[in-house]
Amino acid sequence: MPIKNRLSEMQPQLTEWRRDIHRHPEILYDTHRTSALVADKLKAFGCDEVVTGIGRTGVVGVIRGRSDTKGRAIGLRADMDALPIHEATGLAHASETPGAMHACGHDGHTTMLLGAAQYLAETRNFDGTAVFLFQPAEEGGNGALAMVEDGVMDRFGIDEVYGMHNRPGLDVGQFAIRPGGTMAAVDQFSITLTGKGGHGAMPHLAVDPNVAAAHIVLALQTIASRTVDPLKQVVVSVCTLNADNDAFNVIPQTTRMGGTVRTLDAAIQDLTEDRLKEIATLTAAAHGCTAEVTYTRCVPVTVNAEEQTAFAADVAEAVAGSVDREVAPTMGGEDFSYMLDARPGAYIFVGNGDSASVHHPAYDFNDEAIPAGASWFAEIVERRMPQG
């Protein structure tokens, strides 16, 4: 029982929806058109309940199975938002909004989940409730957190959650997953160094925050190279460094730097935060400057629960014939982690074939992945809550 026949039949229709969403990308929480489109379709399918405005522009659809003997409910999630990228695909269905683009395939995720909802609303071959979670603002806006904080898990009695992301480079419609830490915790830091400004020709009268900053950039490299166990993963990237001055002959008073930290487990995250603060303040002090460090934990590690991961992998294997159960973790972040912190579940990758990488202006979601992705969502519901 590989791809569901009904979802293959629906593919032309689903492809049309996907391309429509692709033409109309909306950023962060501004997914007004997309949210309305999703809500309309869910109603048209005959969902038992369609609720909008959860997590600002999030949409939830509820489909009850033929029976509900055990009171089970499974959440399936897709993200709807686009990126502030200027599309360069040259496709007929390219973005009609300059500077906005579905460059991460959320158009495809939304469409696949809509397909599964239509199929499940038609068939209802399960014992329990399927809850469809369409979230805004996955790209840096914590839309998943907004939905969780709006009470989506309790309100709909969700027991487990499942999500999916397309993956360029993986064969179309093939699946890959891993138990445990799958995508990184995303932290960001900013360091403000205050020295003593002065004339560029008279450094001995100034305290140069640029030199302190340069030393800090170098010293921060040792978190990865000397502090963290080489068998563990960590990324510390200084991404921005700006003196509050752009004259050629002025030593600035302050210099600001900022960047990101990526980790896959809590102990390494704590260690990195501690070391980063120590290195910044003490190196600054060594150079006669003061450092003010702000360290913000943005998105937690995406942790796939053991049991649900094994189940999700079995389903993927049934759909696609095979599955990679031990795919390497990625240092990218994913705000589905907030839902996985709230309920056990699993996040799976579905192959997008040989496309440009996500967040690239030439990227496009591969419509051929739709039947596999939609079948996986539907199978999760049917197999996790089988009819008696």
Next chain:
Amino acid sequence: MPIKNRFAELLPDITAWRRDIHANPEILFDTHRTSALVADKLKEFGCDDVVTGIGRTGVVGVIKGKTDSGGRVVGLRADMDALPILEDTGLDYASKTPGAMHACGHDGHTAMLLGAAQYLAETRNFDGTAVVIFQPAEEGGGGGREMVEDGLISRFGIQEVYGMHNWPGRPVGSFAIRAGAFFAATDLFDIVIEGKGGHAAKPHDTIDPTLCAAHLVTALQSIVSRNVDPIKNVVVSVTSFETSSTAFNVIPQRVMLKGTVRTMDTDVRDLTEDHMTVMATQVAEAFGAKATVDYQRNYPVMVNAETETGFAIEAAERVAGTVDEAPLVMGGEDFAFMANEVPGAYILVGNGDTAPVHHPKYNFNDETIPAGCSWYAEMVETRMPAG
């Protein structure tokens, strides 16, 4: 059928051998006393062939099974050399040689393989040939490589090879293993930075190689933090920094840096060597100095073959009931040279709650002997069952 009964009986003997070897540690290829002891015992057990001088001081014993219908040959390997460490255990059988110590448990490995050899020579309950391999110079001397280069594998027709290491922190006699890359490739580098020496009060007349080397040490950190995929494993350690002068008022002519690189796959190994070479050369040039880099690939990655790891697990399960999945180890192991020639597997056996290996208070745990001996013997009997 857990621990073989015979090993419980042999335990006092094997323990006595182990402690005798412990009291008389020998470093690198200088395992003359140990090699002679091993060869004598193998002859005494009635091995069909005992060959010395393979890989300089290596010893090989051959034991033929009751039958040999398929021409099967399984190699079992132990290491014999000690470390240049001053022992601090206070044991009554502590090292009699100041500055040499069995601080990695090779005394135990050798004793366990001797025990297995005695049992196999007595019972010969297998169909094929067991080759017991005792190597010198595991600790940085490439004794495994020397034995392989001396034709160890082809001369004895070895088809598979198995080895074992004790592991402090694991429960005594419990086993752990992993398939695929297990121990890291261990490379060495020497970087000489040639500046221009001079008076410390006149830095402008010199090219200061110390400053340049400090920049290079800092730059090398970025191989791990910026160049290698964070999902991959790599260690770059500058372990020695030596100026050519020790005076307070002399800017030295040159600085010598030394260190080690540990990697788990060839791509990362190549990338690290390339980046190190480019960085050293270019950073030196940026300071007007000149760097020469001597990068030596020492032990390769120790890779456990999939199929043979499965056999090793089977044997260990028979002995201990269960086997754990071992983590990757950034240390190196020159069993890699043998495992590169023929498929094989390397397993860890628990040494209990002892000091870590290479520590002056470390000691091999004799209670591990029955489990270790049984595993070696099971490897032979499992892989070449008597008809």
